[in-house]
Amino acid sequence: MRSYHLDSGAGIDGLSIRRHDDPVPGPGQVLVAVRATSLSFRELMVARGDYVLPVKPDVVPVSDGAGEVVAAGPGVTGTRVGDRVTATLFPTWQDGPFGRRHLAQRGGSLDGMLTELAVLEEDSLVPIPDHLSYQEAATLPCAAVTAWNALTGDGEGLQAGQTVLVQGSGGVSLFALQFAKALGARVIATTSSPAKARRLTELGADAVVDYRATPDWAAEVRELTEGHGADRVIDVAGLLEQSLKAVAVAGHVACVGFVSDTAAPLDPRTLFASGATVRAVAVGSRAQFLAMNRTIETHRLRPVIDRVFPFDQAPDAYRYYASGQALGKVVISG
Missing domain, CATH: 3.40.50.720 (NAD(P)-binding Rossmann-like Domain)
Incomplete structure (x- = not known):
């Protein structure tokens, strides 16, 4: 599989793409084929080096993505191969107030979604509303929540x-x-x-x-x-x-x-x-994500997408987003 990597502060030109062995999900985890990701302002901050939360070296960037479950690890009971899912930005924040214990975040202290395959915790998954495409669903985890x-x-x-x-x-x-x-x-x-x-x-x-x-x-x-x-x-x-x-x-x-x-x-x-x-406001919990999706489903809401870039052109997507020209989300298709 291929993944993008970035050191915080290296700028958009610091994005690099590398090949890896396909990962294997562990207990309570699933393997997701990422079909689309989307950019939020936090991704520019990570690239510039002024994001307010910790970013690990050589991180797989981008917090927001959507995809299809292709494998499940031991102990996974509520998720099946073929399910269409997104995942929360803060994986441990299930409900209630935000706190220090929930600071671990995708595309920062944890690897993110700008990859072809991602291992995700089952209890961080959120089903995609039936009427939304992968590209539309990929816009939800940060900005929408x-x-x-x-x-x-x-x-x-x-x-x-x-x-x-x-x-x-x-x-x-x-x-x-x-x-x-x-x-x-x-x-x-x-x-x-x-x-x-x-x-x-x-x-x-x-x-x-x-x-x-x-x-x-x-x-x-x-x-x-x-x-x-x-x-x-x-x-x-x-x-x-x-x-x-x-x-x-x-x-x-x-x-x-x-x-x-x-x-x-x-x-x-x-x-x-x-x-x-x-x-x-620091994004939101999984419970809030689920409540939001119920409103999206009830009212058949669709995210506003400005432009979609292919996976191989992810740096161009970053540059376009940074230009400020977009009215709506900038999406990278897997």
Whole structure:
């Protein structure tokens, strides 16, 4: 079999492909023929060397993948050869709150999915919704579960009729838009161009704010909500100062990520004035993944895919994703 390998900090040019003997699953494990993987922002961070969690040397990168079970090890009872599966990013996180004991993650401290064959723990597997292809299912483990957790994982969860603000058109934001609409919410999106605004509207956004044309987009969000603000903000860029100005009193800001050159210091007075809850979101548990898939199945949701690259062109997929041109997920087909 062939696998890609990467040292954290080596950059995209550091990706190398090598041949290995086919692995054999051990107790409680299955062997999966990986049919597709997808890229998330964490993969660029791993390549650059600034990912926030440990990355082992010579790691098989990419956390997200989907495939077919081709062999099962001793003690595997609920999974059969031929099953279509994805797997959680944090294999030990089954349910409940995140903690230090769950830090091991695919494509970081553990080998990931940019390989033709992967050995996975049975209790980390998640069945693929019947209506999704392998390419579509490969987009779910990081961005989709993060979006689901951001909307539902605070103990209260998004309520029908509430307003959600999503930022930009990256993977987490697009999934949050789709999930929020499925759950009966109104969605306001920010974006940087008329073309992206049209696409976000096509995907269901009720209103779109061009943050280049309207730098004070928080004020525009308040105007669009008659002064109330968004009940939930999905902050993917670390723009907490503006997010807190856009959120409703006692609302919820899910801090999903940050971009170093846009993450301004937060004035604590803004935090106290908002009365909002700010929660850092680290993907989600297997239980959340399963709950998300039930909503995907019920509403027949389909991930937004921008472009698919063949396995042999994985470095080109990375470069395209890094260019910022994609609106939707970038997938590598096995």
